[in-house]
Amino acid sequence: MIRAIVTDIEGTTSSLRFVHEVLFPYSARHLEEFVLQHLREPAVREQLHETARLAELDPEDTPALIAQLLRWIAEDRKSPPLKLLQGMLWERGYREGAFQGHLYEDAAQLLRQWQRQGLRLYVYSSGSEQAQKLLFGYSSHGDLTPLFSVYFDTRVGAKREVASYRRIAQELGEAPGNILFLSDVKEELDAARAAGLHTTWLVREGALPAQPLHPVARDFHEVRLDA
Ligand SMILES: CSCCC(=O)C(=O)COP(=O)(O)O
Numbered sequence: 001m002i003r004a005i006v007t008d009i010e011g012t013t014s015s016l017r018f019v020h021e022v023l024f025p026y027s028a029r030h031l032e033e034f035v036l037q038h039l040r041e042p043a044v045r046e047q048l049h050e051t052a053r054l055a056e057l058d059p060e061d062t063p064a065l066i067a068q069l070l071r072w073i074a075e076d077r078k079s080p081p082l083k084l085l086q087g088m089l090w091e092r093g094y095r096e097g098a099f100q101g102h103l104y105e106d107a108a109q110l111l112r113q114w115q116r117q118g119l120r121l122y123v124y125s126s127g128s129e130q131a132q133k134l135l136f137g138y139s140s141h142g143d144l145t146p147l148f149s150v151y152f153d154t155r156v157g158a159k160r161e162v163a164s165y166r167r168i169a170q171e172l173g174e175a176p177g178n179i180l181f182l183s184d185v186k187e188e189l190d191a192a193r194a195a196g197l198h199t200t201w202l203v204r205e206g207a208l209p210a211q212p213l214h215p216v217a218r219d220f221h222e223v224r225l226d227a
């Protein structure tokens, strides 16, 4: 019996286009200014040090670190220090009304309905916890943060690793068989299923896979909880 739903964001609750055409370009435009303005803040320094460690750069060479972070944005690398810095700098964009978090109508409707039915709702995204809370807090459907109990990010592990889903189940105190994971990425679903979770593959655009190895849904209305 499904008691908890863990959802991905990009391509699942929210459009790829919003992330790639609004959020990522905003972070690319504002990264240098943000880093230089907040260089002395421990939270920012820590992520610059982590960038230097991962990219084998001099931690004092700020221009090289900024260039590395900009390359990671262009490559859509889910690098934890980049994701944490993006969360920090998107805050201004949301607060100033430069954009709202995109949420599909069906996702907003069904998430509310599932919560009313007594299901526990969680997010698991490569975007940082702060970035996730901003997206749902300043969403096109209002503040949806009260819907979710926990926001998991890459601190629990990478989304294509089986161990990450085992850890999530453990942290939720739920048997994996009571959890449904929603995502648009097959490799994430494969990892979740290998950990014993139920899965549903959101295919919002394009042709449905010929022989899907996971239950498929075009939108949240088609997600089945009787797995
Ligand atoms: C939730 S923050 C914006 C999305 C983002 O930065 C990202 O990397 C999306 O990753 P996901 O795991 O939700 O596909």
Ligand SMILES: [Mg+2]
Pocket: 008, 009, 010, 011, 012, 183, 184, 185
């Ligand atoms: Mg996704």
